Amino acid sequence: MSNLKKITLTGAFWTLIGYGGSQVLRFGSNLLLTRLLFPEFFGLMGLVNVFIIGLALFSDVGIGVSIVQNKRGEEPAFANTA
Structure with missing residues (x-):
């Protein structure tokens, strides 16, 4: 192998x-x-979790990947601006 x-x-x-x-x-x-938890609270917790995770996924615009792939990614001025 x-x-x-x-x-x-x-x-x-x-x-x-x-x-x-x-x-x-x-x-x-x-x-x-x-x-x-009571069933109502467990359901509410599930809904809140869905919205929090959805917001996190929606707001992820790929800035970290952009910094890594850019040729200026190691420059402090570029990284701080991002």
């Missing part, structure tokens, strides 16, 4: 483990919250 293929498979494995682990933790925290 070539070195590049081995590195790729190792990276894919750890990515899947990380993603799966985060989903298991999220599911477990939701189960815990259903036991701790």
Whole structure:
């Protein structure tokens, strides 16, 4: 097996483990919250979470990626302006 293929498979494995682990933790925290909160509060918390995450995704305009890809990205004046 070539070195590049081995590195790729190792990276894919750890990515899947990380993603799966985060989903298991999220599911477990939701189960815990259903036991701790009244159903109305759990629903309200879910709606607020949807709006907060939606706002975060809507407001992400890619400034960080733009700084990384720009040839002036390491200049403090350019980075501070962004």
